[in-house]
Amino acid sequence: MPAARTRTRPRLTAALLAAGACAALVTAPAHAEGPRPDDRDRALHKALEDLVGPPDGAPGAIAVLQRGRDVKVYRAGVADVESGRPPKPGDHMRIASVAKAYSGAVALRLVDRDELRLGDTIGKRLPWLPAAWHKVTLRQLLQHTSGLPDYTEDPDFIELFAADPSREFDPHRLLDFVADEPLRFRPGSRYRYSNSDNIAVALMAEAATGRRYEELLQRLVLRPLGARHTSLPRGARLPRPYLHGYAFDPGGPLEDISNAISGSAVWASGGIVSTPNDLNAFMRAYAGGRLLSKETRKQQTTWVKGSSVNPGPGRNEAGLALFKYTTRCGVVHGHTGTIPGYTQLAVATPDGRRSMTFTLNTQVSGAEKVARMRKVQEDFVCALLRH
Structure with a gap:
């Protein structure tokens, strides 16, 4: 989701607490006594602390690393500046564009069931969409090589969203914002990240099965994984407990926008709500x-040169609703996400034995801050891969 700024936000009723005051390292399982944090743990902890607090840092951060059954939770700052409580692995949060991996999972599960094919076209499954888009395939949508114009860049969408971020959009009409626009390029000829792609993926899944995308998400992905704390709400309110999301200008006041954004505005492209624990299990x-x-x-792991938009740690390449991140310490697969109030990274090793979620409760923007965050993300990936 692009860095849209909201105009109507709730005001905080208490002053900002010192974000670094509640930093902690927790090892899990919770009942087990782990060893004292070693120098590497302290360095990771310090790196996370450096990303939080005024004048320009996130109010809070949490990283959850899992190797087999061993879980480590690193956290800094606060989940809620009013209460001062720290972030927790069971806190609900907006996962932003990591939701694209979930719509990819739904579509690819349907491919395995022969209900969809990667070569199915928009013209075959969604013939009511513009004729100029009809040759675009499911594979190209999943890999962002479709050329579809991004509806979240449309001035009319931006105006409606900015005026009332909590308004409920009809997800099935989101592509109407760009229905009068041609493709940006010939399908399959190059890579360009577009939020429209995963809206079309979900619509294809619905057309192929006759079932709502939310039902397919539950039946094919969430239920088999036991992800009871993951949902795709149409409204703006987050389930409790939640990691509060904030917006601010450097040096300016914080604004709590946790419950200000309707999930329907980004739906299958960015509307999922989950927890670090559930997100780790999914990835x-x-x-x-x-x-x-x-x-x-x-087919999922056939890569093309990837994105420069919120690229994640190291160098990325794009698969089907999945990215390959090549870091100085090795390779992980996953997805990034950014939306007002939250910045996300969720990755796992290619064998699925190790995973990590990395969350800041504000939308990180600006080249310098993004570069600093990516460096810390890579440090955590190295910790995840370390034997």
């Missing part, structure tokens, strides 16, 4: 190939 299964057949997994 281990999805990035590790457990949800897919070997043949579909092979």
